[in-house]
Amino acid sequence: MQPIGPFQESAVFIKNLNFSYDSRLILEDVNLDIFPLDSICVVGPNGGGKTTLVKLILGLLHPDSGTVQIYGGSPEDARLRMGYVPQYAQYDSSFPISVLEVVSMGCLGRSFTGRYSREDRAQAMDSLEETGLADIAGRPFASISGGQRQRVLIARALAAKGDILILDEPTANIDHESEMHFFELLTRLNQRMIILMVTHDVGFASTFFKRIACVNKQVKIHPTSALTGDMIREMYGGDQQMIRHDHCCGPEGHTYG
């Protein structure tokens, strides 16, 4: 059942969206509606358009045709309501910056100069408390573990005080224990904000999320309970294909994964 118009309460509303990159069609006729306190997991093969979809929602990319609305307005206007957690691996590991400084960046954009007020500092500390990082606030970002860095980036997104949390492959490269903590944290956060998470690991999807968006050029929404082997085969194009997807790391396969 496709939505026919922006519902009063929908937070993210995407209608008939098409996007292509270098004349290659990445997303075709996408329709997606996300409601307050929703938790939605975006899965699909590499190159299927997951990250592109996220960047369209964030307003970092613009659709060729169709609509993206966040709280009834443009993504640019709603940027301060969205907290974005990118993959931590993209950061320069020799950049001299403390955990607290990274988290404080979530408070940028509230003033012209970008200088932090007392409330901003308190907000950053609260976010560190919430993610269990208060005791390493002064440590260099480069010296902490992968799981901790991931949580620092979540704390930074929380310091932004948005009501939509968007995470891109947050479980990549973190160990099992960090993962458990991570989902406990997401469960708590979901009580006050929308969680939208990109992953290629379908196993996680079923345990926490209310809905799953399968992205492979087209976007299909399923309730988590409907996640079956047939569905996985359908979205990845069969088990054999799925294995091949994981190993076939062609340059075009990862660019817009």
Added chain:
Amino acid sequence: MGDFLTVILDPDLPFLRYALLTGIFASIPFGVIGTFVVVRRISYIAGAIAHCVLGGIGLGLYLEKGMGVGWFGPIQGAVLAALLAASVLAVVSRHAKQREDSVIGALWAVGMAVGLLFIAKTPGYVDPMSYLFGNILLVGKNDLLFVLALDVLVFGAVWIFYNKFLAICFDEEFARLRGVSTGWFYLFLLCLTALTIVLLVRVVGIVMVIALLTLPAAVAGNFSRNIFQMMLVAVLFCVFFVVTGLGLSFSLDLPSGPVIILVAAVVYLCTMVFERLRH
């Protein structure tokens, strides 16, 4: 070194005093901007801007000496060319991601070519050597004023917008999502870099700009936990390099630019070895 002190204090020899003061005050923008250049990894962009400066110097010389234009000399030309190059590079990095290095390379060479052609057509003999390799001993009172103005500008801009500059260096995409106009701030950063480079050209010359811009910051990076510390330490190291280099060049009777650079390089090498041994 005793001789050096006597000469510094000699009221009849102002040039060495100017050189020393210029070196010390210029270390502020060198260290501060150098830190951004190192952490944002844009030393190639700095190199391209430096080489474009020769184009501006050539134009300035040609207009001043060839056409008799009084208000446009080498320094105006240098500032103009540096700012122009910075703007072009800011636009290019935004719109032509995959071609950026080609454009940097092209701009680098074209700046030099234009400068050499203008110099060739300028009447009278102009020695490009002092522009290519710099000579801090030629700086005068006006240069010192330029340095002080740049100190105020760089210090003020970075003081006010510290968090935004930090954010565009660490994570430009996130900064943009927080509503920071990253395109404009990047342009602003490149323009400050461009003005700093004009000053560097005066002190160590076009060819050695990158060394004095990046070595103090690279050394400081080994000892610093955050960008503010890195800037502070870089400024101190830069002062040390310039003063030691000047002193050595005076007592050994060698050109100042290369000596300053070698002092910096030796210290950089030592800190790298020290870091290796420590880990």
